[in-house]
Amino acid sequence: MGIAERKTRHKQELRTRILDAARRIVMREGFGALSMRKIANAIEYSPATLYLHFESRDAIARALCAEGYAQLLASFEPLTAIADAAERLKAIGRAYVAFGVAHPETYRLIFMEDPSYTGAALVGGAGADDGDDADHADDKAFRLMIDSIDALKADGRLPDAPDSQVCAEAFWATMHGIVALHLTCPVFPRAPLDAVVDAALVAWFGAGDANPVANEDDASGEGATPAQTQPADKPSKPRRAASSKPKAA
Numbered sequence: 407m408g409i410a411e412r413k414t415r416h417k418q419e420l421r422t423r424i425l426d427a428a429r430r431i432v433m434r435e436g437f438g439a440l441s442m443r444k445i446a447n448a449i450e451y452s453p454a455t456l457y458l459h460f461e462s463r464d465a466i467a468r469a470l471c472a473e474g475y476a477q478l479l480a481s482f483e484p485l486t487a488i489a490d491a492a493e494r495l496k497a498i499g500r501a502y503v504a505f506g507v508a509h510p511e512t513y514r515l516i517f518m519e520d521p522s523y524t525g526a527a528l529v530g531g532a533g534a535d536d537g538d539d540a541d542h543a544d545d546k547a548f549r550l551m552i553d554s555i556d557a558l559k560a561d562g563r564l565p566d567a568p569d570s571q572v573c574a575e576a577f578w579a580t581m582h583g584i585v586a587l588h589l590t591c592p593v594f595p596r597a598p599l600d601a602v603v604d605a606a607l608v609a610w611f612g613a614g615d616a617n618p619v620a621n622e623d624d625a626s627g628e629g630a631t632p633a634q635t636q637p638a639d640k641p642s643k644p645r646r647a648a649s650s651k652p653k654a655a
Contacts, residue, residue, distance in 0.1 A: 421459045423449045425473070428466050433511050437467065437519055467515060468526035474512040475527035478505045479546055486550065491557035492611045498551065499581050503603050506585030513585060548574055563611075580606050 427448040431440050442463055446453040460466045481501045488494040506513040516527045551574035558564045567573055584602060587594040595602045 417459070420449075420451075420455075424456055424459055424466065425469055429470055429473075429512075432470065432515060433509075436511060437515050440467070442466075464520075464522070467520070467523050470512070471516045471523045471527035472529075474509065474516050477509075477512075478502070478516075481505055482547065482550060491554040491561070492563065495551065495554045495558075495577065496607045496611065498554075499577070499607055500603060502578075502581045503584055503588075503599070507588060507599070510589050514589060517582060518586060518589075551577060558611075577610065580610070 424445060427445050428440060431444060431448065440463060442453045442456050445466070446456055460469070481504075482498055485494055485497045485501060488497055515523060517524055548571070552570045555564065555567070555570040555573045555577075559567060559570065564573070581603075584599075584606060588599060
């Protein structure tokens, strides 16, 4: 391996160490505790070294948001195999809420901290150099929801529904509202969270199977819901009031 290759590898390894340390601080203490000096102490480098990789704490936050949103999208991927469009959307809704509950500080950072962080997450870290063909993360999530809504419309199962993109945004807003209230409101939910999610899904798609349909083995007890299987980083007990900042489009 040549000198240039070693330098490139070292730079990438150090960048990864910086993000790993930042992620641990955010998960353990919240985003408010994150600072360049604290990250530098954690990896035993000078703060000046961090600025060679990230221009600011905000740049680190944006990178963490892009990674966290990619993780959320990855939880949706197995759900594309669900044949019934309504059950697919129900599973997406449950997976979304499960992610927010299991990763509360990551969710706060992506969607409830700063609109610029949300924007960074939704474009998947794509920069200006990626051009118009950049594969934006939000396109993947919305395409999955919109395609499912289109299928329901085609089957006559969403009569008089508005534009599919509007429906997708409203569905997202419903799931986000549940997560945000769960993370910030001490008296929410009074009912079990799963029951609240189920009620929201019934309001959207009508009564049906009470459990998400991931495959035809459900009757045998196989296939737990995302909320049952996703390990938590940290307890998601409410800790502070909700941010009043709007989420970036």
